[in-house]
Amino acid sequence: MREHPARERAALLLLLAAAALLPFLATALGSPATVPLASRIVIYGIAAASLNLILGHGGLVSFGHAAFYGLGGYTVGILYAHLAPGDPFLGLIPGSNQLAVTLPAALLVGGLGAAAIGALSLRTSGVQFIMITLAFAQMLYFLFASLSAYGGDDGLSVRRPNLLGPLNLRDPATMYWVALGALALWLAFQRRLVRSRFGRVLEGIRQNEARVVASGIRPYPYKLAAFVIAGMGAALAGALMVNAMRFVSPDMLHWTKSGELMVMVILGGIGTLLGPVLGALALVVLETGLTALTENWQVVLGPILVVVVLFSQGGLAALFRRRPASDAPGAAGGRLPRLLSWRRRHG
Amino acid sequence: MALLLEQLLNGLQLGVMLFLLAAGLTLVFGIMGVINLAQGSLYMVGAFAGAALAARTGSATLSLLGGIAAAAAVGMAMELAVLRRLYRRGHLDQVLATFGMILFLNQAMTMLAGRQPLFVAVPPALEGAVEIIPGVPYPVYRLAIIAVGILVAAGLWLLIQRTRLGMLVRAGATNREMVRALGVDIRLLYTLVFGLGALLAGLAGVMAGPVFSVQVGMGEQILITTFVVVVIGGIGSVRGAFAGAMLVGLVDTLLRAFLPDLLRGAIGGPDADALAGGLASMGIYLLMAIVLLVRPRGLFPAHA
Numbered sequence: 001m002r003e004h005p006a007r008e009r010a011a012l013l014l015l016l017a018a019a020a021l022l023p024f025l026a027t028a029l030g031s032p033a034t035v036p037l038a039s040r041i042v043i044y045g046i047a048a049a050s051l052n053l054i055l056g057h058g059g060l061v062s063f064g065h066a067a068f069y070g071l072g073g074y075t076v077g078i079l080y081a082h083l084a085p086g087d088p089f090l091g092l093i094p095g096s097n098q099l100a101v102t103l104p105a106a107l108l109v110g111g112l113g114a115a116a117i118g119a120l121s122l123r124t125s126g127v128q129f130i131m132i133t134l135a136f137a138q139m140l141y142f143l144f145a146s147l148s149a150y151g152g153d154d155g156l157s158v159r160r161p162n163l164l165g166p167l168n169l170r171d172p173a174t175m176y177w178v179a180l181g182a183l184a185l186w187l188a189f190q191r192r193l194v195r196s197r198f199g200r201v202l203e204g205i206r207q208n209e210a211r212v213v214a215s216g217i218r219p220y221p222y223k224l225a226a227f228v229i230a231g232m233g234a235a236l237a238g239a240l241m242v243n244a245m246r247f248v249s250p251d252m253l254h255w256t257k258s259g260e261l262m263v264m265v266i267l268g269g270i271g272t273l274l275g276p277v278l279g280a281l282a283l284v285v286l287e288t289g290l291t292a293l294t295e296n297w298q299v300v301l302g303p304i305l306v307v308v309v310l311f312s313q314g315g316l317a318a319l320f321r322r323r324p325a326s327d328a329p330g331a332a333g334g335r336l337p338r339l340l341s342w343r344r345r346h347g
Numbered sequence: 348m349a350l351l352l353e354q355l356l357n358g359l360q361l362g363v364m365l366f367l368l369a370a371g372l373t374l375v376f377g378i379m380g381v382i383n384l385a386q387g388s389l390y391m392v393g394a395f396a397g398a399a400l401a402a403r404t405g406s407a408t409l410s411l412l413g414g415i416a417a418a419a420a421v422g423m424a425m426e427l428a429v430l431r432r433l434y435r436r437g438h439l440d441q442v443l444a445t446f447g448m449i450l451f452l453n454q455a456m457t458m459l460a461g462r463q464p465l466f467v468a469v470p471p472a473l474e475g476a477v478e479i480i481p482g483v484p485y486p487v488y489r490l491a492i493i494a495v496g497i498l499v500a501a502g503l504w505l506l507i508q509r510t511r512l513g514m515l516v517r518a519g520a521t522n523r524e525m526v527r528a529l530g531v532d533i534r535l536l537y538t539l540v541f542g543l544g545a546l547l548a549g550l551a552g553v554m555a556g557p558v559f560s561v562q563v564g565m566g567e568q569i570l571i572t573t574f575v576v577v578v579i580g581g582i583g584s585v586r587g588a589f590a591g592a593m594l595v596g597l598v599d600t601l602l603r604a605f606l607p608d609l610l611r612g613a614i615g616g617p618d619a620d621a622l623a624g625g626l627a628s629m630g631i632y633l634l635m636a637i638v639l640l641v642r643p644r645g646l647f648p649a650h651a
Contacts, residue, residue: 124639127578128639131577132635132639135571266443296454305450306429
């Protein structure tokens with residue numbers, strides 16, 4: 001699809017190297033608060049990128065992605081909570097604070113959750129799919145909000161971040177590099193995935209499911225696999241976020257979080273590799289910047305969002321890409337509607 | 348027995364409130380194909396306008412009319428400014444744009460009215476309680492809500508089944524393109540239907556004032572429940588919205604009322620209450636998941 005994969009890869013590596021220098025720059029400029037902020041952006045980038053796999057490449061509008069983000073977070077939180085008292089979770093699973101244990105555990109839990117929710121939700125499509133994913137995420141939200149053993153509504157604090165070999169994750173710069181590494185690995189994985197046969201089929205389902213069926217491929221297993229992979233990506237982000245914030249609460253699963261993740265994908269550029277990361281950057285910076293200006297920042301953010309949706313030309317990622325010779329003539333709303341021409345008005 | 352009756356009525360009351368919101372949502376979706384997340388915000392606007400007018404003037408009638416008018420006005424403005432541009436777009440754009448409007452309206456309302464919840468007094472004419480069966484008193488106000496809800500449902504049924512406007516609405520839900528091709532001013536119809544939906548949401552908001560506290564965020568809480576109602580009933584179907592609203596209202600209320608006792612018997616301890624609260628909140632989502640799995644298009648699909 002893109003003409004110069006080699007050049008693109010070089011650009012990505014350069015970008016990654018530049019991003020890795022950020023903590024030094026922050027120290028030099030005397031603004032250490034930038035580093036935790038950058039960690040948040042990077043981690044949200046992973047979550048948004050994983051959502052983009054189903055939203056952008058698979059055409060599955062999931063409104064419950066925060067569920068898997070929260071599941072990953074709670075995996076880290078609950079394993080930590082069982083470490084000090086020494087009583088195993090459910091009497092079976094001992095607590096842990098080793099990132100090498102908690103991260104795979106989070107991926108597993110996120111994947112299992114996504115497999116269960118996806119297997120049921122993918123029986124529907126269109127609006128019903130949006131609503132049922134939302135409903136499942138809300139179910140998990142209320143479940144965690146009612147688990148008083150793990151803090152209920154108030155959430156659970158993780159007093160020390162997980163251990164990872166000799167690395168000290170309490171140090172913001174180390175945390176940032178670990179998160180950045182995870183983002184790089186995830187993007188590399190997703191890039192391969194999208195270009196593989198699997199990715200082509202997914203793209204085909206987005207564009208025209210009936211044709212995929214007609215060419216002898218059952219879409220359901222592909223959609224489910226994509227849904228599970230995306231859920232694991234979100235769980236990875238959630239697990240890292242809990243380490244960075246040292247706190248997990250039901251807010252991680254709230255439906256507004258799912259909405260924010262969708263906003264990041266759209267703001268940055270749906271169906272592009274770096275778009276979701278740019279979107280995460282834009283949203284976090286916008287939020288931080290507007291909060292500094294006025295406590296009522298949402299009054300500004302809301303209309304910005306509406307304007308972006310109404311008039312966007314493929315998100316921020318489109319700014320960095322050379323435009324094709326001409327956009328579809330007379331297409332109302334420009335590039336975005338065309339990119340998303342798979343959408344039909346009826347579910 | 349008395350408790351059960353009381354809770355059944357509470358469920359009915361929640362059901363009619365949900366119906367008022369769901370009717371607008373399902374009509375807007377059925378006819379225009381738009382998912383409007385901001386329907387809950389219209390409910391909030393109605394509630395705040397009603398509460399402010401009740402506090403200033405002390406008149407329940409003015410509060411009711413003002414609340415409804417405010418919600419309808421905000422709703423029509425929303426349609427003209429934003430939603431009109433979204434009819435031809437995909438669901439994703441609709442979800443995001445209306446999500447943006449929620450952020451805006453919530454924060455704007457916080458700036459106008461503050462974060463403190465407002466409390467609205469029950470109108471004097473509807474104070475007190477009556478004994479529905481001997482020994483079981485029930486608040487008159489809540490009975491009035493149920494009555495209004497059922498009247499509105501009947502009125503809506505008449506409007507849709509027996510008038511020219513209703514005929515266009517039904518035709519629009521079945522085949523929009525054909526209605527347009529036959530020369531109906533579809534834009535006017537859209538704005539009217541949207542205004543009607545907003546008006547009903549405002550009515551629910553005003554009536555909710557004395558029962559729940561009026562605060563920012565009240566809209567989203569009920570919005571998601573309303574979605575459950577609409578999806579269970581079948582998107583686009585007013586009949587389905589009514590059935591779904593009653594079902595969800597009753598299930599939610601009964602679970603909240605009786606699940607804690609059941610769980611306390613089973614596991615005991617203070618954890619039982621918290622867990623029962625969580626499970627009761629999950630109940631309607633579970634109901635929706637089951638309905639969708641058995642009938643993916645809802646109980647009364649509009650486009651059958």
